[in-house]
Amino acid sequence: MSLRTELIKYSHQVLNGDIPGCIEHKWACQRFLLDLERENTDEFPYIFDEEKGERFLDWMRLFKHRKGVLAGKYIEPHIIQKFNFGNVYGWVHRDTGYRRFKKAYWQVGRKNAKSQSLGTVGSYEASAFGEPFAEVYCAATKKDQAKLVWDEIEGMILGNDDLRDRFKIAYGTITHLKSGSIIKPLSKEDRKTGDGTSPSCFIIDEYHAHETAEIYDIGDSGQGARPQPLLFIITTAGFELDYPCYRVEYQYVRQILDPDNPIQNDEYFVMINKLDENDDITDERNWIKANPILASYPEGVEYLRRQLKVALDVPEKMRNFLTKNMNMWIDQKQGGYMPLSKWNACKSEEKPDLTGKDVYIGVDLSKKIDLSSVGFIFPMEYGFHIKQHSFMPEDALRERQAKDKVPYSHWIDKGWLSVTPGAVVDYAYIEDWIANKVEEEGWNPILLCYDPYGATQFAQNMSARGFTVVEVRQGYQTLSEPTKDFREYAYQKKLTHDGDELLTWAIGNAITEIDANENIRLSKRKSRERIDPIAAVITAFVQARFATMNAGDGNIKFISINDL
Numbered sequence: 001m002s003l004r005t006e007l008i009k010y011s012h013q014v015l016n017g018d019i020p021g022c023i024e025h026k027w028a029c030q031r032f033l034l035d036l037e038r039e040n041t042d043e044f045p046y047i048f049d050e051e052k053g054e055r056f057l058d059w060m061r062l063f064k065h066r067k068g069v070l071a072g073k074y075i076e077p078h079i080i081q082k083f084n085f086g087n088v089y090g091w092v093h094r095d096t097g098y099r100r101f102k103k104a105y106w107q108v109g110r111k112n113a114k115s116q117s118l119g120t121v122g123s124y125e126a127s128a129f130g131e132p133f134a135e136v137y138c139a140a141t142k143k144d145q146a147k148l149v150w151d152e153i154e155g156m157i158l159g160n161d162d163l164r165d166r167f168k169i170a171y172g173t174i175t176h177l178k179s180g181s182i183i184k185p186l187s188k189e190d191r192k193t194g195d196g197t198s199p200s201c202f203i204i205d206e207y208h209a210h211e212t213a214e215i216y217d218i219g220d221s222g223q224g225a226r227p228q229p230l231l232f233i234i235t236t237a238g239f240e241l242d243y244p245c246y247r248v249e250y251q252y253v254r255q256i257l258d259p260d261n262p263i264q265n266d267e268y269f270v271m272i273n274k275l276d277e278n279d280d281i282t283d284e285r286n287w288i289k290a291n292p293i294l295a296s297y298p299e300g301v302e303y304l305r306r307q308l309k310v311a312l313d314v315p316e317k318m319r320n321f322l323t324k325n326m327n328m329w330i331d332q333k334q335g336g337y338m339p340l341s342k343w344n345a346c347k348s349e350e351k352p353d354l355t356g357k358d359v360y361i362g363v364d365l366s367k368k369i370d371l372s373s374v375g376f377i378f379p380m381e382y383g384f385h386i387k388q389h390s391f392m393p394e395d396a397l398r399e400r401q402a403k404d405k406v407p408y409s410h411w412i413d414k415g416w417l418s419v420t421p422g423a424v425v426d427y428a429y430i431e432d433w434i435a436n437k438v439e440e441e442g443w444n445p446i447l448l449c450y451d452p453y454g455a456t457q458f459a460q461n462m463s464a465r466g467f468t469v470v471e472v473r474q475g476y477q478t479l480s481e482p483t484k485d486f487r488e489y490a491y492q493k494k495l496t497h498d499g500d501e502l503l504t505w506a507i508g509n510a511i512t513e514i515d516a517n518e519n520i521r522l523s524k525r526k527s528r529e530r531i532d533p534i535a536a537v538i539t540a541f542v543q544a545r546f547a548t549m550n551a552g553d554g555n556i557k558f559i560s561i562n563d564l
Contacts, residue, residue: 002050003050003053003054003057003082003086003090004036004048004050006079006082007032007082007083007086007087008033008036010029010079010082010083011029011030011032011033011083012029012033014026014029015029015030019288020285020286020288020289021273021289022272022273022274022275022276022289022290023276024254024257024270024271024272024274025271025272025273025289027257027258027259028257028270028271028272029083030259031257031259032083032087035048035091036048040094044266045093045094045095046091046092046093046094046100046266047091047092047094048090048091049090049091049092050090052089052090052092053085053086053087053089053090054086054090055089055128056085056086056088056089056120056124056128057077057081057082057085057086059120059123059124059128060075060077060081060085060120061074061075061076061077062074062160062162062163063075063119063120063156063159063160064156064159064160065116066116066152066155066156066159068111068299069297069299075116075120078113078292078293078296079292080108080112080271080273080292080293081113081117081293083271084104084106084117084269084271085117085121087101087269088101088104088230088232088269096227098227098228099228099230100266100267101230101267101268101269102223102228102229102230102231102267102268103230103231103232103233103267103268103269104230104231104232104233104268104269104270105233105235105249105253105268105269105270105271105272106232106233106234106235106270106271106272106273107234107235107236107237107250107271107272107273107274107327108234108236108271108273108290108291108292108327109236109273109274109290109291109294109324109325109326109327110236110294110324110325111291111294111300111303112273112291112292112293112294113293114205114234115148115149115152115205116152117234118138118149118152118203118205118232118234119149119152119153119155119156120156121201121203121230121232122136122138122149122150122153122183122201122203123153123156123157123163123183125181125200125201125230126174126176126179126181126182126183126201127163127166127167127176127178127179127181131179131181131200131226131228132179132180132181133179133180133181134176134179134181134182134200134201135181135182135184135197135198135199135200135201136181136182136183136184136199136200136201136202136203137183137184137185137186137197137199137201137202137203137219138150138153138183138184138185138186138203138205139185139186139187139202139203139204139205139215139218139219140185140186140187140188140204140205140206140209140210140215141187141188141209141210141211141215142187142188143185143187145187145205145206145209146185146186146187146205147185148205149185149203149205150172150174150183150184150185153174153183154169154174157169157174166178172184172185181200186215186218188214188215197218197222198222198223198225198226199219199222199223199226199229199231200223200226200228200229200230201229201230201231201232202218202219202220202222202223202229202230202231202232203232203234204216204219204231204232204233204234204235205234205235206234206235206236207233207235207244207245207249208235208236208237208238208240208243208245208246208323209238209240209243209245210243210244210245211240211243212244213244213248216231216233216244216249219231233245233249236323236324236327237274237322237323237324237327237328237329237330238323238329238330239319239323239329239330239336241329246329250329253268253270253272254270254272256268256270257270257272273289273290273291273292273327274289274290274326274327274328275289275290275326275327275328276289281308281321281322281326282308284301284304284305287301287304287325287326290325290326290327290328291304291325291327304325307321307325308321308325314518315484315487316512316514316518316520319336336508336510336511336512337483337487337507337510337511337512337522337534338487338490338507338510340504340507340508342487342490342491343490343497343504343507344504345493346490346493346495346496346497347496347497347498347499348385348496348497348498348499351498352378352380352385352496354378354385354441354443355441355442355443356442356443356444357378357379357443357444358378358379358443358444358445358446358547359376359377359378359438359443359444359445359446360376360377360378360379360445360446360447360449360540360541360543360544360547361374361375361376361377361434361438361445361447361448361449361467361540362374362375362376362377362448362449362450362472362536362537362538362539362540362541362542363375363430363434363448363449363450363451363455363458363536363539364451364532364533364535364536364539365425365427365430365450365451365454365455365458366425366532370392370400370425370530370532371390371391371392371400371530371532371533372390372391372392372425372427372430372532373388373389373390373391373506373532373533373535373536374388374389374390374391374430374433374434374536375387375388375533375534375536375537375538375539375540375541376388376389376443376540377537377540377541377544378443379544379547380496382494382496383489383492383494383495383496384489384494384495384496384541384544385495385496385497386495386496386497386503386537387497387498387500388416388500388502388503388533388534388536388537389415389416389417389418389433389437390416390417390418390502390532390533391417391418391419391420391425391429391430391433392408392417392418392419392420392425393419393420393422393423393424393425394419394420394421394422395422395423396423397409397419406505406529410501411501411502414500414501416500416501416502416503417502418433427457427458428461430458431458431461431462431465434448434462435462435465445467445468446468446543446547447468447469447470447540447543448462448467448468448469448470449469449470449471449472449539449540449542449543450462450469450470450471450472450539451472451473451474451539452471452472452473453474459471470543472539472542472543474521475521476515476519476520476521477519478542479520479521479522479538479542480519480520480521482538482541482542482545483512483520483521483522483538484520485541485545486537486538486541486545500533502533503533503534503537505529506529506530506531506532506533506534506535507531507534509529509530509531510522510531510534511523511531522534522535522538
C-alpha cells in the first residue's frame with residue numbers, strides 16, 4: 001500500500017471513529033484530506049511527494065528500539081508516526097521542492113516514542129536530509145532535558161554498524177563527517193544561549209515546562225538564513241497555563257486545526273493526541289486518544305492501569321496522570337492543592353442568609369507589610385459555607401499590586417480586601433474589624449483559631465473581647481487531615497462560597513508539600529504567590545470539620561478537636 005493510500009485510509013478511520021481520536025486529531029486528519037483535494041493549485045502550491053515521506057520512514061527503520069518491550073528490534077514506524085512524519089517530510093512546494101512545513105507541533109502522552117521520534121528527526125536532518133553544514137539543536141531550559149534527545153541520537157547512531165563510522169562524537173557534539181553538519185544540545189541552564197547559531201533544525205522537547213519563550217525565540221529567529229528550516233516541538237500537556245506552551249502555542253496551533261476558525265498557516269504541521277474534555281479517564285477505550293502508541297499493545301495498557309490506580313488512590317498524583325498520561329491541560333500548579341474547576345463548581349448561586357449562624361474563624365497574620373487574612377466557616381446542613389476577608393497596608397497597596405500583578409483595588413471595591421492605615425498592618429485594626437463584623441452580622445462565634453507564631457498578643461486581645469481562642473499549630477500532624485478533608489468536601493460539593501475572587505486566586509496559588517508518610521500541608525515557601533486567605537480558612541477548618549449534625553433534634557452539635 002502506498003503511503004498516500006495508507007494515510008488516506010487512516011484519516012478516514014479516525015474521522016469515522018474506527019480509530020479513537022480527540023477532536024483535534026480528527027481536525028488534523030480532515031486537514032490532510034482537504035490538502036490532498038487542493039494540492040498543486042495556485043491557491044495551494046504544494047504537492048504530496050510520497051517518495052520523500054517514505055524516505056524518512058525508511059530512515060527510521062535503520063535503527064533499533066533502545067528501550068521497552070521492543071528493545072533490540074528494528075523500528076517499524078507506528079501509523080501515528082507515519083502520519084506525522086509522512087506529512088512533515090512528504091509535503092513540498094511544487095516549484096522549489098522545498099519542504100512545506102517549517103514548524104511542527106506534536107502533543108502526545110508520555111511513553112509514546114517522543115524521544116525516539118525526535119532522535120530520528122535529528123539524525124536525519126544532520127545527514128540524510130541532504131543539507132550541507134546543517135546545524136541541529138536539541139533545546140530545553142535544563143541541561144538534562146536537552147541531553148535526552150541528544151543521547152537518543154547518539155545511542156541510535158552507535159547502535160547502527162553502517163552509520164557509526166560516518167559520525168564523530170566528541171565534547172557534546174555529533175558531527176556528520178561528509179556534510180560537516182553538527183548536532184548539539186542547547187540549554188539555558190548551561191548558559192548556552194544560541195548566539196551565533198543558524199539552526200536548520202531546532203528540536204524542543206517538553207515545551208510545556210518552559211517558563212518563557214526564550215528558547216523558542218532562539219530557534220525561530222536563528223533560522224532566517226535557511227531555505228527550508230524545521231522547528232519541531234514535541235510535548236505533553238502541563239499544568240502551568242501561564243507558560244508560553246499553553247498560553248500561546250497550544251492556543252495558536254489549535255486554531256490552525258479548527259476548520260471553523262479563519263486562522264490558517266500552511267507551513268505549520270499540528271497533531272494533538274489527548275482525551276476530550278468530557279471523556280471518562282477510567283474508560284480504557286479512551287486511553288488510545290492520548291496514547292496512540294502506548295495503548296496499542298498490552299504492556300502499555302497495563303502500565304496505564306497502574307498509573308491510574310495510583311492516581312485514584314493518592315489525589316496528589318492525579319495531576320501527573322491527567323497531564324502526562326491523558327495529555328490534558330490542567331489548571332493546577334506543580335503540587336497544586338486543588339483544580340480551580342472544582343472550587344468554582346462550589347460557587348453558590350444565591351448568597352445564603354448567615355444571620356445568627358454559628359461560625360468558626362481562622363486567622364493568618366502574615367508579616368506586617370504583607371497580606372493578612374481572616375477565614376470564616378459556617379456549618380450548614382449540606383456541609384459548610386466559606387468566606388474570607390483580607391487586609392493590606394495602605395502605603396503598600398500600589399507596590400503590591402504592581403509586583404503581584406493582581407487587581408487588589410478591584411477586590412477592595414468588591415469587599416474582599418481592606419487597606420489599613422499606614423505602612424504596616426495594624427493588628428488592632430483587624431481585631432476591631434472581626435469584633436464589629438461578628439456583631440453587625442449577628443454571627444455566633446464558636447472558636448477563633450490562630451497560628452501561635454507571631455500572634456500570641458493578638459490571641460490574648462481577642463480572648464479579652466470574649467472570643468474563645470484555640471491555638472492551631474502549622475505542622476503536618478495538625479494540618480494534614482483537615483487540608484485533605486477540605487479538598488474532599490469541595491470535590492463532593494459539600495462546600496459553598498460567594499465567588500470571592502481573592503480567595504479563588506489564593507487557592508489557585510496554593511501548593512502542597514508532602515512528607516514521607518503522604519501527609520500534606522499548604523506551603524508558603526513553595527507557593528510563588530500569596531495563599532494567606534486559604535491558609536486562614538484551613539486554620540479554621542481544623543476545628544470546624546468536627547461540627548456534626550445531631551440526627552435526633554436537627555441541631556448542630558460542635559465537637560472540639562480537644563475533646564477527641
